[in-house]
Amino acid sequence: MPTIQISCPKCGKKDMLDLNDELLELAKRSGLARIGFIHRDHVLILDIDTSFAVRGAYLNVMEKLFPNIKLMFRDYKVIFYPQIKVGAKLVVFYPDKHFVDIRACGNWLPNIYDILLVGVKIAEKARKYSWYRGETRLFGENIDVASTNTTTILFSSAIDNWRKKTQILKSLCKELSANNTLEAKKLEEILKRYI
Numbered sequence: 001m002p003t004i005q006i007s008c009p010k011c012g013k014k015d016m017l018d019l020n021d022e023l024l025e026l027a028k029r030s031g032l033a034r035i036g037f038i039h040r041d042h043v044l045i046l047d048i049d050t051s052f053a054v055r056g057a058y059l060n061v062m063e064k065l066f067p068n069i070k071l072m073f074r075d076y077k078v079i080f081y082p083q084i085k086v087g088a089k090l091v092v093f094y095p096d097k098h099f100v101d102i103r104a105c106g107n108w109l110p111n112i113y114d115i116l117l118v119g120v121k122i123a124e125k126a127r128k129y130s131w132y133r134g135e136t137r138l139f140g141e142n143i144d145v146a147s148t149n150t151t152t153i154l155f156s157s158a159i160d161n162w163r164k165k166t167q168i169l170k171s172l173c174k175e176l177s178a179n180n181t182l183e184a185k186k187l188e189e190i191l192k193r194y195i
């Protein structure tokens with residue numbers, strides 16, 4: 001699969017873009033495929049045409065993105081829409097499939113680059129364990145971590161009972177490895193059991 005290297009005009013960060021069928025389909029469907037790479041305080045957006053030529057490059061911030069952008073963090077596909085608002089914040093990593101779901105990340109959005117950086121690192125280390133439970137601290141906030149072979153969750157809520165939070169994380173991991181997707185309804189249901 002051919003890839004091209006993208007160099008960000010703002011921060012100099014380099015990303016690899018796979019010129020695959022999915023990208024071609026996207027370009028065919030809407031004339032241009034719009035790809036966004038998440039960098040620390042900005043998103044580099046590229047318009048790619050059906051012959052894989054870069055037709056435009058723009059910078060934007062996460063809070064102002066439109067849903068028509070296929071978002072990437074390094075080589076991870078990022079699921080961003082439709083956003084899920086529940087009584088907790090969470091980001092879910094699927095290291096095998098190289099995708100991450102940030103639909104329920106709430107007010108982590110402006111800091112999502114750091115969340116993704118930490119999360120990918122944990123997810124790739126923790127995948128060798130069938131169960132891992134820990135904690136990390138980012139921007140003055142304690143963030144709960146839970147991981148299985150297939151899924152890693154970064155979680156934050158108003159609950160301060162470790163045991164309760166572990167139960168929530170266990171339920172979430174079980175649900176995610178069964179269905180491979182985060183559903184707003186299911187998420188609410190799990191949280192309601194403990195909050």
Ligand SMILES: [Zn+2]
Binds near residue numbers: 008009010012042
């Ligand atoms: Zn950049």
